[in-house]
Every structure is written in structure tokens, then in C-alpha cells.
Amino acid sequence: MTTNSDPIRWGILGTGRIAHSLATDLMLVPDARLVAVGSRTPVSATAFAKEYEANGPVRAYGSYEELAADEDVDVVYIASPHSHHLEHATLVLNAGKHVLCEKALTLNTADSQTMVDLAASKKLFLMEAMWMATNPVIRRVVADVRSGRFGAPRHVHAELGFVADPEKHGRLLDPALGASALLDMGIYPLTFAHLIFGEARSLTAQANLGEGEDGGTFDLDLVMTGKYAENRLSTMVSSVTSYSSRAAAIATDQGRVELSDFHHPSAAVFKPANGDEPVEIVGDEPTIGAAYGNEIVEVQRCLREGLLESPLVTHAQTLSLMRQMDMIRESIGARYAGEA
Structure with a gap:
């Protein structure tokens, strides 16, 4: 259970429009820190990282695998297209990171259930980003x-x-x-x-x-x-x-x-x-x-309280x-x- 007062360390997977929206609001949450971003290319990741370094350095990774492997990331926001959510959430969950995944969670119920089951088996927090x-x-x-x-x-x-x-x-x-x-x-x-x-x-x-x-x-x-x-x-x-x-x-x-x-x-x-x-x-x-800032606050509240899902965006509601x-x-x- 996360109970200390240290900032929650965020990673962002993807550098598209919605990733920018979340990163912008993340900078408004005092105990949240964007520490890493992963993209398919180093150029995109570096440009994104430089844009959001006001609250501290942001590590830029030219692959999603490198982001998932970063031991100094607590939770990853998945901002890739719907078609890749399950693949990327699986990568991040298997690396032991909590997940906030852009909605819709996946393309269909079966894939969403697979993601929910994996998070539960890993005892990791998972929330659909229905802000x-x-x-x-x-x-x-x-x-x-x-x-x-x-x-x-x-x-x-x-x-x-x-x-x-x-x-x-x-x-x-x-x-x-x-x-x-x-x-x-x-x-x-x-x-x-x-x-x-x-x-x-x-x-x-x-x-x-x-x-x-x-x-x-x-x-x-x-x-x-x-x-x-x-x-x-x-x-x-x-x-x-x-x-x-x-x-x-x-x-x-x-x-x-x-x-x-x-x-x-x-x-x-x-x-x-x-x-x-x-x-x-x-x-x-x-x-x-x-x-999006209120969504970030809710994720962090749940992490600090040791919850595996949010009562505002439950797995049952998402499914x-x-x-x-x-x-x-x-x-x-x-x-x-x-x-x-």
C-alpha cells in the first residue's frame, strides 16, 4: 500500500493528442510527477518529454518496452489507439505497473475482461480513463x-x-x-x-x-x-x-x-x-x-489507499x-x- 507523501510517479505510453491533454492536467496536480514517456520513436518521445519538464526531468524512451521496464514509474497512462490497448496494458501490467487506460478500454468485452483479469491476478490497480x-x-x-x-x-x-x-x-x-x-x-x-x-x-x-x-x-x-x-x-x-x-x-x-x-x-x-x-x-x-486532473487525483487516491479499482469507475461499470x-x-x- 502506498501511504507515504512522496509524489506518484507517472509514465505515459503514447504521445498523441489525448496524451498531451493528460500531461497538461497532470502538471496541475501537486503530488503527481510525469517522470517518463514512451513512444514508437525516440524523436517523438524526446519532443514530448521536453514539453512537460516544468516539474522535473522526464525520461524519453523510443519504445514501449523501455517505458514498462522503468523501475521508477508507479503508474502508466496508456494513450495508444483502442486496437492496441490490450497489448500495451498487458506489457505494462506484466512489468508490475499500475494502469490508467484510455477509453474505450478495448475493442470488445472479451478483451476488456482479459485485461481486468490480468490486473487482478497481478494485484495491480486498473482503471479505464472515463474521466x-x-x-x-x-x-x-x-x-x-x-x-x-x-x-x-x-x-x-x-x-x-x-x-x-x-x-x-x-x-x-x-x-x-x-x-x-x-x-x-x-x-x-x-x-x-x-x-x-x-x-x-x-x-x-x-x-x-x-x-x-x-x-x-x-x-x-x-x-x-x-x-x-x-x-x-x-x-x-x-x-x-x-x-x-x-x-x-x-x-x-x-x-x-x-x-x-x-x-x-x-x-x-x-x-x-x-x-x-x-x-x-x-x-x-x-x-x-x-x-483530467480530477481523474489523476482519483487514481492517486486509490493507489495511496491500496485499492485495485476506483469506486467511481469500477471494473463492473467498464465491463x-x-x-x-x-x-x-x-x-x-x-x-x-x-x-x-
Whole structure:
């Protein structure tokens, strides 16, 4: 169990856009230190390391194997494409390091279960990087709605989408790397509904599919509906071809909870149906950076307390959402090359 006051030493596997986002927020967490980064090339690793040396030197490795072997790394954030998460998490876990793995955890439930089982067998911490579940505003909204503060919730709507530029966002359009509006965007509205209502009892979907050069098919645009316990419902949208409002709303029998940007919320508001004054909903603690900082804080809290999973992003929740996404991909006919 980590109980001392020494900083938690982080390594980052991968140097893409999301790795930069986490590294930026990691510098805002006082007891976190980025000490190493691994890339497929020394040039990329060195450039990344130099950018984040404000809090101390960062070792740059031109291979993931060298990063995993670094004995002075406590936990590794895996920022590689979905298609490589299991491979890279296996490498890091077998090297005895704790893991924060970018979401979606893997391409499918079977692979996610394999990763969870390996972490458990090694007695190492593993968490999917669903940072939205650690966001203070989201946590407050979930707690208030679940408590009945704003009435009985009946319907959730959430949407997230933008136009993926092939030059800037090539991975999002390459099924060989796990491209999927569902796995990249849809996981957020799906998780939001899950946090409010629990696991979906049934899901339906309609999609606009694209084809990869390797023969796989993947979703470019997706509309989903979900049914939950007590006949509660959700409608959810994800896209890599169009701009959504990024909004979410929870309709209750007393009014509406609205988030103008549920992906990166600074606040939410409850609008009573009876005309009373709106109620602002804020987090119980500050949002750190773009909220990746709150995710980092949660990982470090768990490590210091000797936990193997976070109560905010449990393995059961991650696997449930993977099962839900598997069902959706099955229903729309999306298949990665090599999948049965």
C-alpha cells in the first residue's frame, strides 16, 4: 500500500493528442510527477518529454518496452489507439505497473475482461480513463438526481459529435485502429445515461457505416435509444461527421436538469416546471484543468489507499458499458476486421 507523501510517479505510453491533454492536467496536480514517456520513436518521445519538464526531468524512451521496464514509474497512462490497448496494458501490467487506460478500454468485452483479469491476478490497480465520471459537476448531478432532489428522472438525452479531419484525426477514421463514433464519442452519452439510470435493459440503434481498407465496417454516425429499470429511457447521439450541441438533459417529473456541455461541464442547472427560479448545480470540489486532473487525483487516491479499482469507475461499470457497446455494434452490423 502506498501511504507515504512522496509524489506518484507517472509514465505515459503514447504521445498523441489525448496524451498531451493528460500531461497538461497532470502538471496541475501537486503530488503527481510525469517522470517518463514512451513512444514508437525516440524523436517523438524526446519532443514530448521536453514539453512537460516544468516539474522535473522526464525520461524519453523510443519504445514501449523501455517505458514498462522503468523501475521508477508507479503508474502508466496508456494513450495508444483502442486496437492496441490490450497489448500495451498487458506489457505494462506484466512489468508490475499500475494502469490508467484510455477509453474505450478495448475493442470488445472479451478483451476488456482479459485485461481486468490480468490486473487482478497481478494485484495491480486498473482503471479505464472515463474521466467524465470523476468530473465534480457530473458527480454532483448524478448524486442529486439519484437522491430524488429534482424529482423522479424519466428520460436522459445526450449528444456528442464533431467533424473528424482526416489530417488531424486520422485514427478516428481508421477502423484498423479502432475507429468508431461509438467507441470515441458515443461512450460518453452512453456512460452519462448509465451513471443516472444504471445498466440498460435493452438498446437499439441506427447508424451510418463506413468501410475500412481492411474489410471492416465502422460507425460514422449513430443514434441510440436505451430502456432501463422502471421504464426509464434515453436517447443518445454520436458522430464523427457533424457537430452536435454537446448538450445533455435529464427530464424528471418536476422539471429538467440541463448541461450545456456535458463533456466538459463547468456547471449544470435545474429548471423547475412550476416556474420557480432555476437551481445552479456545481461540483463539491474544483475542476482541475479539463477534468483530467480530477481523474489523476482519483487514481492517486486509490493507489495511496491500496485499492485495485476506483469506486467511481469500477471494473463492473467498464465491463457493463463494453457489453452495451458490443450489443450496439452487433445491431448495426459494425465489425472490425478479424472479428467473428
